[in-house]
Amino acid sequence: MAAMALVTAARLLPLTEEATVDDAKTVDLQAIVRDSNVTEVLDQLDRELVGLAPVKRRIREIAAYLAVTRARKTLGLEATPPSLHMCFTGNPGTGKTTVALRMAEILHRLGYVRKGHVVSVTRDDLVGQYIGHTAPKTKEVLKRAMGGVLFIDEAYYLYRPENERDYGQESIEILLQVMENNRDDLVVILAGYHDRMNTFFSSNPGMSSRIAHHVDFPDYSQPELLSIAGKMVSAMNYRFDADAQQAMGYYIDRRLTQPNFANARSVRNALDRARLRQANRLFAGVGAGRPNVTADDLSTLSASDILASRVFDAPDSADKT
Amino acid sequence: MMTNTNQRLTQGQFSFLPDLTDTQITAQLDYALKNGWAIGVEYTDDPHPRNTYWEMFGNPMFDLKDAAGALMEINSARKTFPNQYIRVTAFDATRGVESPTMSYIVNRPAKEPGFGLVRQEVDGRAIRYTIHSYATDKPESERY
Amino acid sequence: MSNDAMTSDDKQITDGKKRYASGVLKYKQMGYWQPDYVPKDTDLIALFRITPQEGVPADECAAAVAGESSTATWTVVWTDRLTACELYRAKAYRVDPVPNTGPGTKTEQQFFAYIAYDLDLFEPGSIANMTASIIGNVFGFKAVKALRLEDMRIPVAYLKTFQGPATGIVVERERLDKFGRPLLGATTKPKLGLSGRNYGRVVYEGLKGGLDFMKDDENINSQPFMHWRDRFLYCMEAVNKAAAATGEIKGHYLNVTAGTMEEMYARAEFAKSLGSVIIMIDLVIGYTAIQSMAVWARKNDMILHLHRAGNSTYSRQKNHGMNFRVICKWMRMAGVDHIHAGTVVGKLEGDPLMIKGFYDTLRETHSPQCLETGLFFEQNWASLNKVMPVASGGIHAGQMHQLLTYLGDDVVLQFGGGTIGHPQGIQAGATANRVALEAMVMARNEGRDIWNEGPQILRDAGKWCTPLKQALDVWGDVTFNYESTDTADYAPTATATA
Numbered sequence: 007m008a009a010m011a012l013v014t015a016a017r018l019l020p021l022t023e024e025a026t027v028d029d030a031k032t033v034d035l036q037a038i039v040r041d042s043n044v045t046e047v048l049d050q051l052d053r054e055l056v057g058l059a060p061v062k063r064r065i066r067e068i069a070a071y072l073a074v075t076r077a078r079k080t081l082g083l084e085a086t087p088p089s090l091h092m093c094f095t096g097n098p099g100t101g102k103t104t105v106a107l108r109m110a111e112i113l114h115r116l117g118y119v120r121k122g123h124v125v126s127v128t129r130d131d132l133v134g135q136y137i138g139h140t141a142p143k144t145k146e147v148l149k150r151a152m153g154g155v156l157f158i159d160e161a162y163y164l165y166r167p168e169n170e171r172d173y174g175q176e177s178i179e180i181l182l183q184v185m186e187n188n189r190d191d192l193v194v195i196l197a198g199y200h201d202r203m204n205t206f207f208s209s210n211p212g213m214s215s216r217i218a219h220h221v222d223f224p225d226y227s228q229p230e231l232l233s234i235a236g237k238m239v240s241a242m243n244y245r246f247d248a249d250a251q252q253a254m255g256y257y258i259d260r261r262l263t264q265p266n267f268a269n270a271r272s273v274r275n276a277l278d279r280a281r282l283r284q285a286n287r288l289f290a291g292v293g294a295g296r297p298n299v300t301a302d303d304l305s306t307l308s309a310s311d312i313l314a315s316r317v318f319d320a321p322d323s324a325d326k327t
Numbered sequence: 328m329m330t331n332t333n334q335r336l337t338q339g340q341f342s343f344l345p346d347l348t349d350t351q352i353t354a355q356l357d358y359a360l361k362n363g364w365a366i367g368v369e370y371t372d373d374p375h376p377r378n379t380y381w382e383m384f385g386n387p388m389f390d391l392k393d394a395a396g397a398l399m400e401i402n403s404a405r406k407t408f409p410n411q412y413i414r415v416t417a418f419d420a421t422r423g424v425e426s427p428t429m430s431y432i433v434n435r436p437a438k439e440p441g442f443g444l445v446r447q448e449v450d451g452r453a454i455r456y457t458i459h460s461y462a463t464d465k466p467e468s469e470r471y
Numbered sequence: 472m473s474n475d476a477m478t479s480d481d482k483q484i485t486d487g488k489k490r491y492a493s494g495v496l497k498y499k500q501m502g503y504w505q506p507d508y509v510p511k512d513t514d515l516i517a518l519f520r521i522t523p524q525e526g527v528p529a530d531e532c533a534a535a536v537a538g539e540s541s542t543a544t545w546t547v548v549w550t551d552r553l554t555a556c557e558l559y560r561a562k563a564y565r566v567d568p569v570p571n572t573g574p575g576t577k578t579e580q581q582f583f584a585y586i587a588y589d590l591d592l593f594e595p596g597s598i599a600n601m602t603a604s605i606i607g608n609v610f611g612f613k614a615v616k617a618l619r620l621e622d623m624r625i626p627v628a629y630l631k632t633f634q635g636p637a638t639g640i641v642v643e644r645e646r647l648d649k650f651g652r653p654l655l656g657a658t659t660k661p662k663l664g665l666s667g668r669n670y671g672r673v674v675y676e677g678l679k680g681g682l683d684f685m686k687d688d689e690n691i692n693s694q695p696f697m698h699w700r701d702r703f704l705y706c707m708e709a710v711n712k713a714a715a716a717t718g719e720i721k722g723h724y725l726n727v728t729a730g731t732m733e734e735m736y737a738r739a740e741f742a743k744s745l746g747s748v749i750i751m752i753d754l755v756i757g758y759t760a761i762q763s764m765a766v767w768a769r770k771n772d773m774i775l776h777l778h779r780a781g782n783s784t785y786s787r788q789k790n791h792g793m794n795f796r797v798i799c800k801w802m803r804m805a806g807v808d809h810i811h812a813g814t815v816v817g818k819l820e821g822d823p824l825m826i827k828g829f830y831d832t833l834r835e836t837h838s839p840q841c842l843e844t845g846l847f848f849e850q851n852w853a854s855l856n857k858v859m860p861v862a863s864g865g866i867h868a869g870q871m872h873q874l875l876t877y878l879g880d881d882v883v884l885q886f887g888g889g890t891i892g893h894p895q896g897i898q899a900g901a902t903a904n905r906v907a908l909e910a911m912v913m914a915r916n917e918g919r920d921i922w923n924e925g926p927q928i929l930r931d932a933g934k935w936c937t938p939l940k941q942a943l944d945v946w947g948d949v950t951f952n953y954e955s956t957d958t959a960d961y962a963p964t965a966t967a968t969a
Contacts, residue, residue, distance in 0.1 A: 120393055121392045121393050123392050145399075148399075149388055149391055149396025149397065150390055150392065150396065152391065152392065152393040152396035152399070153392050153393020153394075153395060153396075154393065188395060188399065190395075191393065191396075191399075192395070329716065329717075329718075331716045331717045332681060332902045336718040336719075337681065337717045337718065337719050338718055338719055340652045340909060340913075341909050343681060343906045343909045344910060344913060344932075345935070354916065354918070355913070355916055355917075358916035358917070358918075374718055375718075376648060376714060376720045377648075377720070379648070417651070422836065423641075423857070425641070426644065426645060426650075427644075427650045427651075428651055429650055430648070430649075430650040430651060431651070441715070441716070441718065442714075442715040442716075442718055443715060444712055444715040452704050453744065453745060454704075454707075455746070456711035458711065458714055458715045459715075
């Protein structure tokens, strides 16, 4: 690639000759960033995810680190591949999966993984039911993830200290081995709740020591969730009327305080139910002598579609997430 | 010891070339994956030319995106059976093929004893031929 | 071109009394020209290249060919009226002038005539019957100066009445346990004069050196210098000894061609009893004999190799006879597993695109119309097995990159002279070919541009493989650059679009 042409150092120098690398030699870092189009991915992340400022900052930091590491490698300053395994912590619906997809793309564009696909799994995909079942299952998943990113959601379920014969431990050991030996071949991202992840790491120091980057995903604020709702509604080709917009705000206020809140996921579920109620409202209208509906009617969610939610019934009877 | 050109079993696509390096194997695996073929790893201690069913080192691998997964399996097979024949087979599921499309050896025993030809003289000048794998004179898993 | 060269005013006579009055009518008047006819899926369609006699319009000429290859005779017969003659009449439905023929060119005016035949005109599963209709009489017909059968669309309904290749490419590879590369063969040389014992020596050396197959030549049958039984016995000793020496399945195409079916069966049985995986026949034994041998081969787990001996007597000239692609179609139906189909780069006739057309005809499950490669019709092969093409004649290791590019993996590359003529002996010659092949396949799979890098890839392999280096030194520069006599006739704005 073009960046290589600008590299003036002998890039094939082995690390043992590091001392002989001329400090004055230069590498065009900007070209590495430009040619990999990595900023495009970062911008996309900015656009498609509302809020999450600290996450976006972390991802930019990691991207910068990856680009610099590549530049260092070009100049012979870096020999062993960096450990790139990550941990994304945060509550459900805070964008971990989406960010993992973008992360895979960044890793791919900067040349850290060859294919850039994401294989997303949970404990059930890795751990078997009987003796001899787990290793092939875990290996099968690892083989499919090679060249890309293995995203393990709720990774702490792999470890069940209450059952000493749990096969999860076997899976963890295989994972660890591959995370160590196949750094060039895949990046593992563990994901889950912050506190449970910490517990998991404290009982699995081997895993903890192999995770180079921790990214914490904060919950969304009320205005962010409302903005997310707006984006989702227009992506579905619907819109809020003025009252509905306000009702959605109330809804989020209430829902935030109730159990099982899952951030963007709860917003999406609420909207799905609002669409059901809207359909029901239009349908009832036909019976009530309003047989013709306009395109506008078909795509407008009104306040009543939202305010009918059970969230408003009682302070503690939650709309299901 | 075998006395043919390379003094070795010449089954497979690349037996006349020097042993494949992991980099070369990776390139061949990539070729198979690019064509959408599944990859199987098989091993045997009886390389008779009509021993069709070598043991499978796990099921063929479907849905791989990258060669590293298959290479990991190959290396794991080599570690488990360092002194047996190991071959990589690619399978094409396309209608009209539905059969292997690649096959090459990636591991061999240190010594390849080869085969003898047993001739049974029958009517006239005719002979019934049997190819005998010297390795099979010993019981399974004690050969090589 | 003037209009009258193309069409005449004679209309089909529909009044029964006039139509069947005794006497001679034009073929068009008799109803063999039906420009509005839309062929049915079950129709067999033939495409002829017609060179009309002076003064005979193209459509009358096409109608005449349709008539003579179906129900017509030279005069009107009332007995037609006892039959559903409309159905049995072949229908010429289209004529197109052949591009680059006629006034202003070196070639006299020719036409492509499309003729549709109803399925009921043919006996199920009989190449002999089909060909007796389509090419039975009409090629000597006076109304045409010359006539060539260019292509046929065989309906699925008719294909389903044929066995097809006894073994097919897929099962052949499974039986031989050879995948992912072309197979290698060589014809035993000299063709004539070797005793059985000497002959088997050549076979053993070639196979042990690395070839998959050795082969009898087309005219090796049972001559004074070598009785067939001796050949079979010594060849099978060679085959089995080479198989034991290499651990690979090996074969020798034992040519069972003989004067009678009985004798061919006897030879085939003997080959089977000796454990041969393959036998061979020549095209000159005739279509029915070929079909019979294909049935025998399937029943006896035998691969059936066909040498196209004699085909050039009628397939080479462009204006008369039949195109080889038609032979390819018939042989796939008749049931052979191998057929010699050209090398592109060797000593025998073959334009690259035409040969691609032959290879596609033999190897695809479905081939779309492709005028560039001479395939005038879409052809669905109705799950008939695929035939392995054989490239034989004047090819050598130095052309490996070209052969692999042109011919692909499913082909037998036959290096006769290129094996036996090697300065270090037959085994070395075989090894050179096998190393060249494997190195080239590996390079291609690695994504290298073998068309351009091929010579370098071979030289690099020659650095560690002396036999290959020697082969390249001897033959590296040998080429056969003659102009092809048979190339596609199509204008970029194609006239043939049926």
